Amino acid sequence: MEADGVNQVKDASRRYAAGVLKYAQMGYWAPDYVPRETDVLAVFRITPQDGVDAVEAAAAVAGESSTATWTVVWTDRLTACETYRAKAYRVDPVPHIPGQYFCWIAYDLALFEEGSIANVAASIIGNVFSFKPLKAARLEDMRFPVAYVKTFPGPPTGIVVERERMDKFGRPLLGATTKPKLGLSGRNYGRVVYEGLKGGLDFMKDDENINSQPFMHWRDRFLFVMEAVNRASAASGEVKGHYLNVTAGTMEEMIRRAEFARELGSIVVMVDLVVGWTAIQSMSYWCRQHDMVLHMHRAGHGTYTRQKNHGVSFRVIAKWLRLCGVDHLHAGTAVGKLEGDPMTVQGFYNICRDSQTEVDLPRGLFFDQDWGGLRKVMPVASGGIHAGQMHQLLDLFGDDVVLQFGGGTIGHPQGIQAGATANRVALEAMVLARNEGRDIREEGPDILRAAARWCAPLQAALDTWGEISFNYTPTDTSDFTPTATAS
Amino acid sequence: MRITQGTFSFLPDLDDAQVARQVDYCLGRGWALGIEYTDDPHPRNTYWEMFGPPMFDLRDAAGIMAELARCRAAWPRHYIRLTAFDSSAGTESIVLAFIVNRPAVEPGFRLLRHEVAGRTVRYSIESYAVHARPEGARYPGHGEMTD
Numbered sequence A: 001m002e003a004d005g006v007n008q009v010k011d012a013s014r015r016y017a018a019g020v021l022k023y024a025q026m027g028y029w030a031p032d033y034v035p036r037e038t039d040v041l042a043v044f045r046i047t048p049q050d051g052v053d054a055v056e057a058a059a060a061v062a063g064e065s066s067t068a069t070w071t072v073v074w075t076d077r078l079t080a081c082e083t084y085r086a087k088a089y090r091v092d093p094v095p096h097i098p099g100q101y102f103c104w105i106a107y108d109l110a111l112f113e114e115g116s117i118a119n120v121a122a123s124i125i126g127n128v129f130s131f132k133p134l135k136a137a138r139l140e141d142m143r144f145p146v147a148y149v150k151t152f153p154g155p156p157t158g159i160v161v162e163r164e165r166m167d168k169f170g171r172p173l174l175g176a177t178t179k180p181k182l183g184l185s186g187r188n189y190g191r192v193v194y195e196g197l198k199g200g201l202d203f204m205k206d207d208e209n210i211n212s213q214p215f216m217h218w219r220d221r222f223l224f225v226m227e228a229v230n231r232a233s234a235a236s237g238e239v240k241g242h243y244l245n246v247t248a249g250t251m252e253e254m255i256r257r258a259e260f261a262r263e264l265g266s267i268v269v270m271v272d273l274v275v276g277w278t279a280i281q282s283m284s285y286w287c288r289q290h291d292m293v294l295h296m297h298r299a300g301h302g303t304y305t306r307q308k309n310h311g312v313s314f315r316v317i318a319k320w321l322r323l324c325g326v327d328h329l330h331a332g333t334a335v336g337k338l339e340g341d342p343m344t345v346q347g348f349y350n351i352c353r354d355s356q357t358e359v360d361l362p363r364g365l366f367f368d369q370d371w372g373g374l375r376k377v378m379p380v381a382s383g384g385i386h387a388g389q390m391h392q393l394l395d396l397f398g399d400d401v402v403l404q405f406g407g408g409t410i411g412h413p414q415g416i417q418a419g420a421t422a423n424r425v426a427l428e429a430m431v432l433a434r435n436e437g438r439d440i441r442e443e444g445p446d447i448l449r450a451a452a453r454w455c456a457p458l459q460a461a462l463d464t465w466g467e468i469s470f471n472y473t474p475t476d477t478s479d480f481t482p483t484a485t486a487s
Numbered sequence B: 001m002r003i004t005q006g007t008f009s010f011l012p013d014l015d016d017a018q019v020a021r022q023v024d025y026c027l028g029r030g031w032a033l034g035i036e037y038t039d040d041p042h043p044r045n046t047y048w049e050m051f052g053p054p055m056f057d058l059r060d061a062a063g064i065m066a067e068l069a070r071c072r073a074a075w076p077r078h079y080i081r082l083t084a085f086d087s088s089a090g091t092e093s094i095v096l097a098f099i100v101n102r103p104a105v106e107p108g109f110r111l112l113r114h115e116v117a118g119r120t121v122r123y124s125i126e127s128y129a130v131h132a133r134p135e136g137a138r139y140p141g142h143g144e145m146t147d
Helices: A023-028 A054-064 A074-078 A117-125 A158-166 A186-199 A218-236 A251-263 A277-289 A314-324 A342-353 A387-397 A416-435 A440-452 A456-465 B016-028 B061-074
Strands: A040-048 A087-093 A101-107 A134-143 A173-177 A203-205 A241-245 A268-272 A293-297 A328-330 A378-382 A402-404 B032-038 B079-086 B093-101 B109-115 B121-127
Touching (some): A040 A054, A054 A087, A054 A134, A117 A134, A117 A277, A158 A378, A186 A203, A186 A416, A203 A402, A218 B121, A241 A293, A251 A277, A268 A277, A277 A293, A277 A314, A314 A328, A342 A387, A378 A387, A387 A416, A387 A456, A416 A456, A440 A456, B016 B061, B016 B093, B061 B079, B061 B093
Parallel strands (some): A173 A402, A268 A293, A328 A378
Antiparallel strands (some): A040 A101, A040 A134, A087 A101, B032 B079, B079 B093
């Protein structure tokens, strides 16, 4: 793209004369710049105000996310400012959406503190989203150089080691969130956990807002839950777990709760995304030191990830969380009750599970990303899914995923154990059929019906929910191939 | 009870034709198969005995099934599982493991509780087959222990 007033002012006395220059003139627009292997790259979707040139807007984003302020400052000349200036190097109109542009920005590695997502976030999204010349801005994707990736320890456990510890291979893991979310006493809560695990689930889960309320203090929950977990383990001969949510008001209290979970023999703890980047990294370090799986519930993300014109894409959040070091991450279901275009959601799964992520525009991936051997995050599909969708879930997401059926377990007409058994039988039958070479996308419903002939709980699940689907048009879709939600 | 370790334990026991199809699936993906057996199916008993090392060079299902038949003949009342290993970078671990032989009666596990300070309990799991007597057979005259 070309526009007037976009060339950097090279003459130093003019460049640094007191007053206001366009960001492009200050040097934040560099169309000839070739990004270096060691640069951090970002692509933003921007909607400039009417009359604001897209290139100048892109330069402003580069400026405000690195060294610039609104006016010229002579103190730039005390620094190697060419290095520290982020460089907008490319601006493309968004296909089919007038007024929106993708702008590509390169940041020198020296701009970032090693091993700190708080620093990355403060730099890249600190200022620019409130910037008046833009109506809206969205951080679509980022590329981290492998040199920077290696400054993060990453997931404390990862998919491979979690499976080895759980002794569970070759199929998605199964979970359920304890319902109702609020109000159960510790003893009643543990009952739900026991029934779900004994019926065949691998994990049960605290919900995001279960912390330590008057109806159930956290220590009571932990004690009853661990009785349930161990009882179910003895009843099945399997390793089982419950994500004990340690989210609390202070870091010290979270660590205290995590320590108690460890003393009780829990294999997993959980935090909510709302605790913040630094707290997440601290919990990750703690989990690494204590052989604990860290489950991340992405509570609150929809406030900034869902609308396409403004905010931060979940693919960026997923990248930051893999660097922060979480083991499980809720990444969408595509077929359930919550937002999620299937290909966009697959893009999130790739970020969690790839050794090397490839550019894939229909899946929303703008960059190649070398993960530098960082462990892989187990994605979690949770929210409005049921046994009747098992073939779709297995086809979309493969084996390395936790499928969480909350209502689809606890709301079963024959009880929680039956609900859990229905899900486990549906899953194992589908994996067996897939491995035998059957086309589960086409034959899935037949495979489920055949298993239901000998498994009454599965028959009841299909009778109750078989026809339920959530067909709404997703908002967060790729601009490169429009897709509709699968039914 | 029925121990539900392994990928397919919630399904009816697989017949040989079904097992062979899973073996084909594994071989088709370049995985090596191993046969392991134990009479101590504790959930944390990671290292079952190997019936020979993983069969890296045996690439045909009939050969694997013949080995499995030999293992079943040698250990008819043990748990036997087929384990598939994927050596590719980024995985280098087990990618499928399922039970293909189990004893006729599975007495299951006893949950031991050691009450300590506060209401904290230290739990241990112990196999009845290894020790003691199972649920329903602990009080002579009021239950049966079948064998």
